[in-house]
Amino acid sequence: MTLKFAILGLLAENPMSGFDLVGQFDVGLSVIWPAPQNEIYKILRALESEGAIRVADTGPRGRIVYAITPEGRTALTAWLREPADYTMRYEPMLKAVFMRQATPATRRAIAKADGAFAAEQLAKLRQADAKRRAERKPDPRADARRLIILFYEAMEKWAKEVADDK
């Protein structure tokens, strides 16, 4: 259900094919909400039969480009406006819950890995951010990137605290 809106949202930014969407998820969205390739195609068919998207173009190798319809846009904003589901699924947080049950070495190893991951993501995000700012074009994803940066900063900080056994 949520994935449906992820796809609809991407199509609201730009008309795209299923293949393009796979690329979009690979590039960055899968960190927030992953999508297996075949799910994407299934959902595209469903969205089309609902009238939320339409075939805008076709290309070589069976390529089908979809575009959002006015009805689709209405559905998207309706979804945006309705109260969000605040349940998260994040394995690193779950591991943090049980970390103290393992040895101190394991605990530090986990924190180290999490910290390294956060740092790596931050490097990528900051680079992307700088690039976007340099371009001086309006950036529809700016809010999200800012949120994700703050999130990884928090995780990095936490990892340092645990590593230093604070």
Added chain:
Amino acid sequence: MTLKFAILGLLAENPMSGFDLVGQFDVGLSVIWPAPQNEIYKILRALESEGAIRVADTGPRGRIVYAITPEGRTALTAWLREPADYTMRYEPMLKAVFMRQATPATRRAIAKADGAFAAEQLAKLRQADAKRRAERKPDPRADARRLIILFYEAMEKWAKEVADDK
């Protein structure tokens, strides 16, 4: 798969029944990793047949208390040590991605709601934290609570920035 370890981890803290586990998820864990009631019972049966847990006690009304076995403990630490899956599923972040496609009013409304939720969670968490510190008992969940607090602080900060249209 992950949920299995969530349950195993809880049983590693204390022997519990399925009913108790439902309570544990309701109280706080469902924010990180939700678990439908009937899934819990399914997984308990699976874990028992794997030998990771055993029936430690029975009580009135068909109550079955499970305890972790040494094999279960081994499986739990093995899971903790293996690299985490860093994909998150968090609807508010996904909405943030598409927020700029809606009207400024909608965008602010979303930020306001997210900020309010974060503030509410922080109040609860800080209270729980203070209580735990006052008790002066070792707290196995301290790391996790700290991480979650940092996370919601980040979200609260972000919400303020968006609301102020920074």
Added chain:
DNA sequence: CCTTCACCTGTGATTAGTCACATGTGATAT
């Protein structure tokens, strides 16, 4: 020409997660 590779959509089987409901029991209060 023809090989190779990236492009592009799809199917089928399986598992994990969700929704809604069913069923029984012991404790407590009136």
Added chain:
DNA sequence: ATATCACATGTGACTAATCACAGGTGAAGG
């Protein structure tokens, strides 16, 4: 006594998500 409620586990039908693989097509280079 008996009504009520919290305790406690479970079933069945369904949907979403995952895994692994299938298979065709155009572009580009040697």
